[in-house]
Structures are given as structure tokens and as C-alpha cells.
Amino acid sequence: MAWRRGGWSCRAAVAAGSRRCRAGTIEKTAGRETSDDRAEDPGLRVPEAAEAERLVQQAQQLQRIRAPLRRFIACPQLARTVQRCLQGGASPGPRPVLLECAPGPGILTRTLLNAGVRVVALESSSAFLPNLQSLENSLDGQLKVIYGDFFRLDPLVTGTVKPPAVCSDKLFETMGVAAVPWRADVPLKIFGILPQKKERNTLWRLLFALYECSSIYRYGRVELNIFISEKEYKVLTAKPGEVRAYQALTILWQVGCEIQLLHMEPWSSFVTNLKNGGRAVPKSTWLPNDHLCLVRLTPQQNLFTGGLNPTNSSTFIFMVKQCLARPKSRLTDRLNSWSLDNGGKLLRELEIPDNAETRNLYPEDYRRLFEALQNSNMFAETWFHDEVLDSIRNINL
């Protein structure tokens, strides 16, 4: 918390960084300092934390109605950590554009720009726009600012899309990012902090888009770098058998993406737009939830090889959800309760024990199960198909 009180500049913070940083990140910070220094030479001024916080509060006051809870990166030091994480592990070759969702006061934006990254800033609050736009104008095309809300992408209601809701095709057109084949390299990186209230919902919607190859995934294997609560991170990376954490969401994300933890940061490091400046740390009963986790979700290159494809993937999702609706139930019981008649034989072929509970199967097992069921033509049963349709409707609403 020291940085909140402090009045030192960005440079000072870096210099002092080794002392103030959390133990886990010291090494990384120290190791890469030189290269970063070079990138920052042209040097946009990065506002310090207190200033950023003030900017957020000002923006809040400009709003007519109370804006939903948002979190921002205000500390230059955190911004640098994130920037390094985002740039780390990139493959050689041309670097893709980075879409920054809801940059707010623009601390990270400036840090990224200083590091030479091409940034598209997608800001949903008109209060922050002028600042960002003037920054855009002062640069030579390295930054593009768009008014829109990433978390209201491709709204499902019919009718005209009213800003800040955006359509993905419009967005990609504006950004100038073209669709690439699935197996090609990452066409776009996205950074954002998932809105706390919509966290789970957003994860589900992204998942559906991923399996259907729709929305952002129509353009290829878009790489997500998102801050999610530690609780959800635990869910995404849970192992079979972990009580409460191992869920349908776990299986589907693990089958769909490579999941990498880039960084963990305590909730207190982020500034919120609450009037009282509170941190609004959500409570969690069952799982640890002390941090926000920066997670990289890179869609699997081989997701659509084998039996799975964008048209039948909803059946897969349906199947997994049905199985995990009651994690302690036995898989055979589940298959039987669907009136599928030769579930037992199928499981034997897959070498899944008869008494296996649904929560004990690995994500890969579910994929194999699905493929086997697909081959045995079990899903051709009309009722199953209807159910899948129903379930899509319910989830997508």
C-alpha cells in the first residue's frame, strides 16, 4: 500500500521497485529492467497512482447514473508488471495488436505504448474518452481509441446495437484485424479485467463463442489475457476430484484452452470507481480469493480435430454440464438417466470404471467420451438434440 501514499514518479518507483515489490515478482522485475528502460526512452509520462485514482474519481463524478463497479490499474509499477507479462512468451515474428479493454485512466496504456506495443483501447465510459483521445492524437498511429464495451460484445437482444455495446465484426474491422485460420498464429491479444459481477457469465459467454467459433473467435485463436478473481482461477485450473472447484466450466476451459497463470496481485492494488474509494473485495467461502489472477487463455490449436467441431460442440457442452450438474453422481447413472441404452459397454471400451463419479473424470476423458458417443450415433436420438437446443437457448439468454 506504500505506493498510494508515495509521491514519487514512475522512474522512482521502478528504482525502488526491488524493495517494495512483492516477493514473488522481484526477480522478474530486476531481470528485465534494462531492456524496458530502452523501450521507455521516448517516454510518455505515466501518471502516478494517486493521480490515477483522482482521475477515476473525477470520471465517476461526470457520470449521470451510477456506473457499475469497475477496477483499474492505477499503480505504474503494477502496470509495468502487467506489460512485461503481456509481452513475455511471445513467439517470434510480427507482434499482434493488443486490444486493451476498459483502460480507464490509461496507466497501463501509456506503459504499453512506452514499451512499443501497438494498442487499441476499447473504453466504455465516455468520461475517460477525451483523455485517451488526446493521447491518440499525440501519437502517430500507435494507439487507436474506440468507444465500446468489450463485455457487451455482440449483445443477444434483437434490435440496433446501441453504444457502448459493440459488434465484433465492426470492432475487428475498425481495428484492421482480419480473420485467420484456426491453426494459424494468434491474430490478436486482448487484455482486460473481468467485471466482478459478470465474471462467471462472461466466462461462459466466451466459452460458447470459443466452441462455436463465433464472436471474437471467428477471427482465429484470439489470446485472452484477463484478470479474474483467484476463486474463478481455482475453478478454471481445478483437478478432477477437487470438491467444489472442479466444475463444468473447468472441463470446458481446459479442453478449449491452454491456461497459463501470468501473475497474481492482491485485490488492494487495484483502484475502483466506488465513491468512497473502497476496494470491494468479494468474499468467498470455499475457495481462496485473496488475489486477482492474470491468466492467459490461448485456444488449443487442435481443438477441432477429432470428433469435435463448431457445429456439434454445443452437444459437448451440454453433455459436460449435465454430467457435472451433480458431481457426485456416477457417470453410468447419468448415461442411464438419459435413456441411452448401452452406456455401460461404452464406458468399458473407454476403460472408464463402472463406478466412476462424474467429478473424477479428466477433461480429456470427457472429450473421448463425447467422441465415442458421437461415433456410436447416440446423439442422433431426437430428444438429446432437442435438449441441446434448449440448453443453448437458456444459456445464451
Added chain:
Amino acid sequence: MGVSGALSLLWARLCLLWGLRGSRHPVQQRWGIPWSVLRNYSSASAKEKARRNAICERTELLEVLKARVKQLQASNVPEMTVNKVDLAPLGNDKYQDLLEKVVAPGPAEEQPTPRGRGESPARPGNWVEKLKKEMYIRQLKVERKLSIAASRLALEGQAKAKPKRKDKAKAKAKAEKRLKRPKAKVAAAESQSHAGSRNVYARSKPMVVAVKEAAKAQRPQRVLKNKDSSQHKVLQQTIQSNLECFLFLQQPEEAERFLLLYHRSPVKRRLLNTNAYNIVMRIWARKGCLQRINRLFSMMESVGLQPSLDSYAAVLECMGRNQSCTKAIQRCMQQLKNDGFHVDELFQKCLFEEDEKEKVLRAIRIVQPNYQLPPPPSPQTCKSSLLRDFYSKEKMVSYPKLDFSVQELQERFQQQLEMELNNTITIESVESTKPLTPQAIKARKLLATLRSRWHDSILQALQKSKHSMSKLKTVSGYNILYPYLCLLPDEEYVGIMLQILNTLSPQGESLAVLARELGSKVYNRYITQRKLRSRQLEKVQEVYEDYIHLLAKDSQPDEYLPREYWEKLVAEAGFGPSLNLKDCSWPYMLIMRLGMHMLELLVHAVKVPRNALSPHLEHKLIPVLYHVYSFRSSWQIGLIKPHPIFSQIVSDAAETLLTFNSSAMPMLCPPVPWTSPHFGAFVLNDTKLMRFVDGAIQHQLLLEQCPPVNLHPVLDALNQLGNCAWKINQPVLDIIISIFNDKGNEKLDIPPPISEAPRPPATPSNSSTMNKSQKHELLLYKKKTAEMHSLRMDALYKLSIANYVRDKVFWFPHNMDFRGRTYPCPPYFNHLGNDVTRAILLFAEGKPLGPKGLDWLKIHLINLTGLKKRNALQERLEYANEIIEEILDSADHPLTGRKWWMNTDEPWQALACCMEIAKASRSPDPAAYISHFPVHQDGSCNGLQHYAALGRDLIGAISVNLMPCDVPQDVYSAVAQQVEEFRKKDAEQGVKIAQVLQGFISRKVVKQTVMTVVYGVTRYGGRLQMEKRLKEIDEFPEEYLWEASHYLVKQVFNGIKEMFSATRDIQNWLTESAKLIAQSGQTVEWVTPLGLPIVQPYYRSKSTVLNCSMQNLSVKSSNSNQKPDTVKQKNAFPPNFIHSLDSTHMMLTALHCLRQGMTFVSVHDCYWTHALTVDIMNQICRQQFVALHSEKILQDLSNFLLEKYCRSGRETRAPWQKKLMEQLSNVPKTGKFNLKKVMDSTYFFS
């Protein structure tokens, strides 16, 4: 004086126990004592004292404990052995001993003074003792390290800290009890007064009153104690219903084993109350085992429970059965008196079943050969000022007769009884006239074979599961369902399950719904069986046969109301209260659990060959029902769906038999009159006076606590509505059925069959390769067919029932919701239904049209068309005469003519009316034409009418026709106009959406929202309504739907605010009051001007998880132990209050119409009567509206609420209380409207 004397006694004992000084005595002389006692106790000085006393108390306790340990160890041994060794029949001496033990309190009892009975938890002596015992048990346990029970107690470590906390908790619970008391006490005192002289025993009067009061208050207490755990209450209820099961099954050993299971465990024992022991006693009493009953008495004594009146009834019954010796009976009766009861009370209060009463009487007459049953209480009359005329004996007229002889009515009663005894009734559907296809014949055959197979496999599964359950018996008694699966013959359970299977829709149904249905079906049959077994039915039958004389045309006129007459007959027959069944309702959780068990059996047992429809597949049995989850945001709902193969067979078979619960059919004889909240309506089917949501029992409790005389007006009104006889308008029904069996007609609201659904979109052979739009299309198709199916089925049910009773006269028994709004009980076919159902109903009684009747028919017709709404009645009449050719054409050639009737608002009712007009006008003398046709008079925006009258709001009153005007005022048009003005302004200022809406704002668009604003519609709901209306306009651009509806709802709200200012004040006052009341942790209660008590049953729901092997069910339960749901309490109060007023107005009108000998029924704010009597009804309706609103309704409400929620002592008052008081006292000011004007307003109801 008497009561406060009793309290002073209590107080003295409190002082003794707490070591308080007598200095507090002045306080206790006041009436509000119970409250102040506790206030003082918790006040600073008392606390201090308590702290000082704590130490010495503890040492004292320890000493007592030591003594108790010895005592209990001693007494425990025989109890254990008694259980193991089968007792040899005991000699007289021995059981006398036991009885003596009951009579003389043990030496350890510290109270030399006579004790109040039946009030155990509130009695200081008793709870201190109980506490000691608990302490003892805990200590013992610690010593023995009983780990199993330890985990449950989990308090062991704090055992030492515990006593004090416990005391406080108890004191608090007591405070709450006390708060509730005074009302019941007053009632008790009143009801005692007429029998006051019977106090011949050497007892001080105050004590007797106190005892009575305690006995009276017992029931609410039982409910109120243990406020902390609702679980506790559910468990208690479960134990009781379990014991009732054993009683029903006549299994005393089982019952006793079950009771002992709880009795022996110190933890579980707390769940037992006197009632539990009483039930077991009753079972033994029936077997005549006196020594067993004596043992139960001593068991009760050992846990500090006091015998109640029912306990003594059981003993005496047993003695009567055994012809016991005089001495024993005498001793028992002496004990009864010592406990503060009177022999007469047995016959006034106990609900005897079977021959219990005779046996008790026999026992008493052994001792007192000349004993006479107490005379029935003299009937009381309601004193409400609104009904002074109605109940005055001078103006009493004879009750209107039906056009039936006694003989005929008796036959009808027999038919009805037979139907109800069968529980279900199977009738031919209206589709049965269709020719049968070969495919259908084949499918029916297949279905028949399958059904018999399913029957066998379900039966087998049931028996297997029962067998394995009965094995479990010895283990901790957790086979809780077993007795419930034994109540009925196995075949009945199988029948119920098969019935569920038959009615399952292809879309499936949620597990919870199915489970509840299964469970409650079992419950209903059990109740029927109980009524048979307990001879309750016999008694009802006997009374009913006499009761008919009040209604039959060939018997003497009697100047009684149905209720009064019934009560008189019951009193004459000497049945006392025994016509009511003992309360034996099952807890909701139990019904669900039972249902889930049956559902599991069903899912596992029912199978169908996979190749039933496509023979080329290999033969393999697959389950018919499958279980999937449906996901709604964060919820997952378990569904049971039938396999498509099954649905296909069923649909191919096109079976034409429908099975209904007998309570779904209209009654074939006049309903049994309501005489109490438990008794009325159907002969056998259990009907509640007030409908309630699952698990909510607050209304029922409130009704029970309410003095019976206060309910008389409401009961009489319900009886009046239920006594209206109906018949079917056959020509109209035939036309409807012909269209229904043809292709339906969506415009005329006759749902077409599924075969008429649009073709399904072409799909690729492999369904998984569909693209998104194809999927979407398919989805829409599925949705459409599902909708069509449910609409079609609904219409099928209604028409089939109507067709079944087409030649009969029938009745709709009524009950009400918690606000007093009345509803017919049969759910599918009734006069509250849609246009189609209303059109096929006629009054069974015919009356001549009279001089103005034909005109009323014509005006009614024009009203039904929806045309000429803004015109005066005379103009409507002229218009009808103008188009008389069209009307006659419609009547003569409904389907082949010019079809004028089809283009009206309510086409079917219009058609029926056309036919009536045709017949009447063609008759030689229309004035003499006997018409059965109901003519309606509608309140124009009735909610706003009540608001405007409450607030005497002049502008509002004019716009809702409280003021006489030449032409009807239309509030909807007025609002629409206002909104249009707003829109114009906005459009000029360039608001896009206002421009888009140009030309779309009409009366129709705003109507629903305006109508529901009074009933508390929110912006959210209002917007959805608007969206719906706009969607109906084809030209409206779809992309603006959201924005436009949003804009419109805002403007409608503004418009209403502009026009109804006093209304808004009242609404705000009600809302704000409810908010403060709810925030103080209480539910909002009030009493209607007719005396009906109302409580808003909204609590923060708590869900309990029901673990079942198929799926865990989360069952939401709302009960009084939970905090009120502030938002609901607040938002719902204004509409509920207004509804309670409109229901009061309706009931007043109904009762006064009855006095005029008119037929009257209502659909909430739409009143129906014969054309002849429309004028009289209109007059009464206005008179009663004026009378109702001449009462100081808001002031009375304010007084009531102040009395109820702000009546604590005058010392310290919390800030919230002050605020609440201020709010409640601050009744909104009223305007200048002169209420009397309503009398002359033609369009008030029209």
C-alpha cells in the same frame, strides 16, 4: 382483574425464582405486565442482580443436579426394564399406584402451590427444572464421552457458560409469547363468561381463568416457541404426522417404539410435546390398554410435560372401553379437575373420532349416571356496523329456494359423494367423437400392453422398496417414509404413479412439481380414508340430509343462513366440534420426500422396448423417463421428460379418456357451507378457506385465533357465492366443440390441434450439422408447438368437463386468497375463465326478464363488443336496436351468416347474448320470458375507484366514474391523452423515440399498465406490458421496441401522478408504513372492515436441501420463523390493501343481494346477476360502496397498526419506533369529493 391476578401469581413466582425484591410489585398491577416484567428483567439493575445471583444460582443448581442425578438414575432403570420385559397385565393396585404418581407430585417438586397446566415452557418452575435436567444430562455425557451425540450438541465445552445464556433465550422467547397473549386472553375470557358459574371447585377464580387462558394459548405457543429454528418445528410436525400414521394404521407398538426413540434421547426428546404423547395414548385407548396409557402419563411427567384435555379424553375413553371400576374413573376425573379442566370441556373442545365420544361418555356416566352433555354454545351474531341490517333478526327473510325437491337434492348429494369417494373421475373428452384411425387402434393396443407391464413393474418396485425399508426399522428410525407407504393399499400408490405418467407432457416437468403432485395425491387419499374411518363422513352425511331442507323447494321456509342452519343442525345432533378432523396436515418437506421417493420408483421401474415403433432395431428395454438438468442463469432445475417413443405412442393412441381429481369437477350438489376455517366446500376433499402458498401457515393460524363470530360475514358471503347453481349453454357449447374438433380458430380463442401447427423447418438428416439459423428456426418451431400443446390441453380440459356436466345442474364451491378475494375451487372450468368458458355458463335458475330486462341484455351485448364504450347507456341501447338485424343473423346462423359476433371483444359471450336476445325478442311477451342469462356489471378501473374514494380525490373520482356524468369517463383514454401530450412535447424537442412513437399511443397500449399501476406494477413489469402491446402492432418498428416501451412506461407513470394526487399520497403512505413495519422485523397485518384478519405472507425464503438419491432438491420454505421480506412487504401492501377493500365491497354486495333474494356471483370487480335484477344489484352495489367508504377506513387502519406495532410500554422507545409511530399516525389528508354522489353515478359499475 381476574387475569391480572393470575399474572400476579406468576409474577410472585418469578420473583421467588429470580430473587427479585417485592419492590416491583406496583408494576405488575398494570395491564401490560408481561411485557414490563421482562423489560425490567433485562434492565440494568436486574442485570446486575442477575450477575450477583449467578454464582449462588450456579451452586444451587449444582446441588439440585446432584440430587437429580440420583433420582434419575433410580427412575431410569425401571423405565428401561419396562421396555424390555413385556409387562404382565397389571393388577388394579399397581395401576392405581401409577395414577397416584400422576396425582401427587414427586417429593422433588418444589412447588407447593397449584400450577397452571399446559403452559410448561413458560412456567418458571418447570423450565428451571428442565434446565437442571439438561445440565445433568450434559454432565453425564461429558463423563461418558458419548461422541456420537456430542457432535450434535457441540456445546459441551461451553456447558458452564450455558445456563445463563439459556435463561436469557428463554426469557426472550417468553417475551415474544407474552406479547401475543393478551388478545387470546381477552377472547378466552369472553368465551368463558357465559359459562362462568360453573366454578364450583374450591379454587380461586383468577387461577381458573389463568388456567383456561393457558390452555387456550397453548396452540399459538407451540408454534411460537423455538423461534430460532424452523427446522425444529418441521421435525415436530413430522413426528406428529408420523404418529398419526401409526394411529391410522392401528399400530400401537410401532407408535410407541417411535415415540421412545425420541423420548429416550435427551436431544431428540425436546422435539416431543404433549400432543405426541396424546396420539400414542389414543392408539392404546382404542385397544383398551390402560396400563400403557398410564405409563405414557408417567413418561410425560418425567420430562416435565403436562397432560392436556386430550390426554384425559384418552384415559377416559380407555376406561369407558374397559368398563373400569368407579374408583379409577373417579380418581382420573379428580385429577382432571385438579389440572384445571372441566368435564364439560371434553365435549366442547375435544375432536372425537369414531366411537371415542361414546366411550368417554360411558366412563363418565359410570361415575355420574345422570351426567348430561353440556348444551351447545348459543350462536353469536356479528356486530359489524356494515351488516347490522343484514344480521338483524327482525328483517330476516327466508333463504332463497332452489328448484329442487329434497329427494332430488339428496340424490345429487349421493352422486357427489360417490365421485369424491372415488378420488378421481374419468370422463370422455370432447375429442371422442372423432373417428378412430387404424394407427390409433394399434397404438392403443400397444399402450394397453405396456401399461399392464408398467403396472406390474411399479408394483414390484414399490413392494421391494417397502420391504427393504421395513428391514431398516431398528436403525435409528430413519425409515421415516415407511409408514406413509403403508397408509393406502399398494394398488393405490401404483395407480397414482401411473396417473402421473399419463399426464406428463412431452416437454416434461420439473422434478419438484411432480414430487409435490405425487405426495399430495397420497395425502389427499389418506385424508379421505381418515374421514371415512373416523366416522366424520357419516356425521356430515347426516347433517347434510337435514341441511338440504333449507334449500329445497318442497320444505318449510327457514329463516336461517346456510351457515347458521348447519350450525344449528350440528348442535342439535350433538356432534359438537367433532365434525372437524383433528389437524393432521403433513409438513411440506415430507410431502416432497414422499413424492421424490415415488418418482424415483417410477423412473426406475417404467421401461419401454427401444424398438416399439421401429421394429428393425434390436429389442432392448430403455427407461421411459429420463432425467436432465435445465440451466437458468445460476440455477439448475432437474426435469423429468418422457422418451419421445413414449410421447409418440401416446399421441398416436389419441386416447379420449381424461382423468381428473374429483375436486377439479364442479359439485353436483350445493356445497357444504363454510362454518369454520377448516370446514366447508366439498364433502370429502380437503379444502382450505384461504388458499396459501406451500408451507405458509400464517393465515391459517390467524384465522384460528380470530374469534369465530368475526368470520361470519366472510363465511356467509362465500356460501352465498357457492350456492349459485349453474347449467350449460348447450347450443354455444356445441358450436365451440365443433370448431375445436375441426381445426380450431386462433382468432376466436379456440386453440387449434397440434396437427395444425406450421410444418417443421426442413432439417438436414444429421441434426448436428445444422447451422445457426436452422437451429434457431427449429427452436422457434419447438417453442410454438409446446405452446400450442398446452393451450390445446387447457381448452380440452375445460370443454370436456363442460360437456360432462352438460345436462346437469352444478355448483362451484368458493374459497379465497389471503386478501379475501374469492375464487371458485374447481381449477379448470369455472366462471372466472376466459371468454369461451364464460360463454357456456348459464344460471340454473331462470327469472323473467321483466320490463327492463331485454334492454339490459342489449346493453350487455354492446358492452361485450367493446364498441360504444364512451357512449351513454341509452346510446348503447339505440345502437343495439340499430343493428338488431346483425344480432339476429348472428344468433340464427352463427357459422354461416354474416358473422357479426366474431368481430367483437368477447365473441363467444357476444354470440351467447345474441342468441338470448333473439329468443327473448321473439317470445310473445319478452317481459315474461324466462332468462337464465347472467348480465355483467363491471367496475371501471375498480382499484382506482377505491383509491379515489379513500382519498376523496375529486379529479380522480370523476375520471373513474364515481361522479355522475352523462357519458362514461374513461381513465385509460385520459391517461393515453396525457401521455400523448408529453410525447408531442418531447417530439418537438427532437427526442427520437418520441418521434418514432407518433401515432402509436392509444388507449389499448396504456390500458394494462394503468390498470395494474394501482396494483403496484413496477417500471420493470410495466415495460414488459408495453413491449407486448407494441409487439402486437405490426407496423411498429421492432428495433425500437425496448426504447419505446421504456419511454412509454415512464410517461404513463407521470401521467397518473398528474391526475391522481391523493391516490399517490395514500399509496406512498401505505408503502412507507409497510416498509417501517417490515424493517422492524414484523409482517404487515390488518383487518378488513368485515373483520377478516389478513397477514402478508412474504418472508425471506430459506431453502432447505432435500437429499434424494436421484437429485438434491432445494425446497424453498417460507415460515414465520424467518424475517419478513421487506421489499415484498412494502411493495405489495398498497395493492393487497386495495384488494382487501374490493373483496369487502364484493362481499357486502353479495350479502345484501342475498337479502333481496337475488342471484349474485362475481369475478372480482365484475358482478353478475339476472337481467331482471340488474337495477337492484346496481343500487346495492353503490349503497355498499358508499357505506364501506363512509367508514373511517384509513383512520381505522392507522389505529389498528398503531395498536399492533407501537403498543409497548411508554418508557424508552427506540428511534425506529418513534418513526414508525409518527408515520402511522400521519394519515394522508383527504380531498373534497362527496361520496354520496356515487349513488347517482350510472357508470360507476356498468
